[in-house]
Amino acid sequence: MSRRPYVRELSKTGWWLQQPRYIRYMMREISALFIGIYVLVLIVGLFQLSRGEAAYEAFLESATGPAGLAFAVIAMVFAIYHSYTWFQVTPQAMPLTFRGKRIPGAFIIAAHWLGFLLVSAALWLLVGS
Amino acid sequence: MSQRTIELEILRYDPEQDAAPHFQNYVVPYHEDWVVLDAINYVKDELDRTLTYRWSCHMAVCGSCGMVLNGEPALACHAFVRDFPGRIRVEPLQNFPIERDLVVVMDGFIDKLSSVKPYIVPKEEKDLDDGEYLQTPAELGRFKQFTDCINCLLCYSACPQYALDDSFVGPAALALAHRYNLDSRDIGRSARADIVASNPGVWECSFVGACSDVCPKSVDPAAAIQQAKIASTGDYFMSFLMPWKRR
Numbered sequence: 001m002s003r004r005p006y007v008r009e010l011s012k013t014g015w016w017l018q019q020p021r022y023i024r025y026m027m028r029e030i031s032a033l034f035i036g037i038y039v040l041v042l043i044v045g046l047f048q049l050s051r052g053e054a055a056y057e058a059f060l061e062s063a064t065g066p067a068g069l070a071f072a073v074i075a076m077v078f079a080i081y082h083s084y085t086w087f088q089v090t091p092q093a094m095p096l097t098f099r100g101k102r103i104p105g106a107f108i109i110a111a112h113w114l115g116f117l118l119v120s121a122a123l124w125l126l127v128g129s
Numbered sequence: 130m131s132q133r134t135i136e137l138e139i140l141r142y143d144p145e146q147d148a149a150p151h152f153q154n155y156v157v158p159y160h161e162d163w164v165v166l167d168a169i170n171y172v173k174d175e176l177d178r179t180l181t182y183r184w185s186c187h188m189a190v191c192g193s194c195g196m197v198l199n200g201e202p203a204l205a206c207h208a209f210v211r212d213f214p215g216r217i218r219v220e221p222l223q224n225f226p227i228e229r230d231l232v233v234v235m236d237g238f239i240d241k242l243s244s245v246k247p248y249i250v251p252k253e254e255k256d257l258d259d260g261e262y263l264q265t266p267a268e269l270g271r272f273k274q275f276t277d278c279i280n281c282l283l284c285y286s287a288c289p290q291y292a293l294d295d296s297f298v299g300p301a302a303l304a305l306a307h308r309y310n311l312d313s314r315d316i317g318r319s320a321r322a323d324i325v326a327s328n329p330g331v332w333e334c335s336f337v338g339a340c341s342d343v344c345p346k347s348v349d350p351a352a353a354i355q356q357a358k359i360a361s362t363g364d365y366f367m368s369f370l371m372p373w374k375r376r
Contacts, residue, residue: 004144005226005234025337092352
């Protein structure tokens with residue numbers, strides 16, 4: 001009897017396509033990329049604002065053009081997915097108890113969404129319109 | 130009524146004959162209440178005595194019959210044949226070397242498990258005559274779910290991080306480390322930190338969450354690992370605030 005354990009090779013690049021849950025995970029991770037690019041666009045906008053009205057107007061024009069809008073929509077979809085997926089897992093990372101009893105996960109998730117909505121509304125009131 | 134049949138497509142590997150694993154098909158008549166393990170036992174008893182696999186309790190307690198069924202890690206005793214559409218592809222657990230057929234080499238896991246000291250490290254050893262180490266229900270409640278692990282390794286099979294880097298301590302071992310860290314009778318946390326709080330420890334985890342999805346005992350190892358990350362981050366900052374407490 002000889003031992004000769006066989007190791008099955010894993011595709012280092014294609015592994016995440018093998019399971020729907022791995023694809024969802026990769027989409028969650030990739031969402032950060034779109035959010036990061038969106039932040040860079042905002043920083044460019046600020047920089048253009050500092051250079052004067054003409055530069056800022058040009059920035060606004062390109063940001064609200066077809067390509068700019070398309071990117072904004074994609075970035076928003078990813079941002080919502082990002083928030084959704086992370087809020088969904090908060091009860092796992094934060095097992096809160098109240099008077100010795102575990103607070104239900106749905107409550108923790110709902111509290112995060114509530115906080116998210118409150119902050120969004122406050123920002124809208126502050127700088128929106 | 131004619132008996133229903135299921136086709137099992139089982140990955141076979143004989144280290145003395147085969148250069149690589151290959152699939153072999155068996156048609157098995159089955160009963161409504163059969164689990165996949167029953168169908169595999171039928172193959173062994175009636176069709177092919179050379180088939181090698183692990184099993185023991187047939188009731189999701191021993192953790193021996195972990196396999197991959199149609200791509201999903203599962204206990205063969207915990208999955209009904211009737212829930213599969215006509216054919217079941219049965220493979221050994223992913224991410225472990227195949228010893229033979231459906232049996233994998235789990236030595237790496239055993240080493241990792243023992244490295245995290247999965248037992249109570251008491252403040253001081255009590256004499257038997259001094260009685261038990263007492264604990265309140267609330268203290269027990271903090272870690273009870275993590276005690277349900279049966280070391281079936283489904284979580285390692287599901288974990289892509291472990292698949293990409295098998296130096297990762299992995300879900301079950303880290304969940305058990307967390308279980309003892311949360312135990313009021315235990316003072317082993319700093320001794321475990323060398324492994325748990327290291328890069329191959331909790332920080333290798335990127336919270337895919339697949340381990341918790343496939344866990345047959347609802348241990349939720351992903352939760353244990355995230356909680357351990359938070360605890361480890363707290364320890365890190367506390368070591369700056371209170372350097373005299375540093376080990």
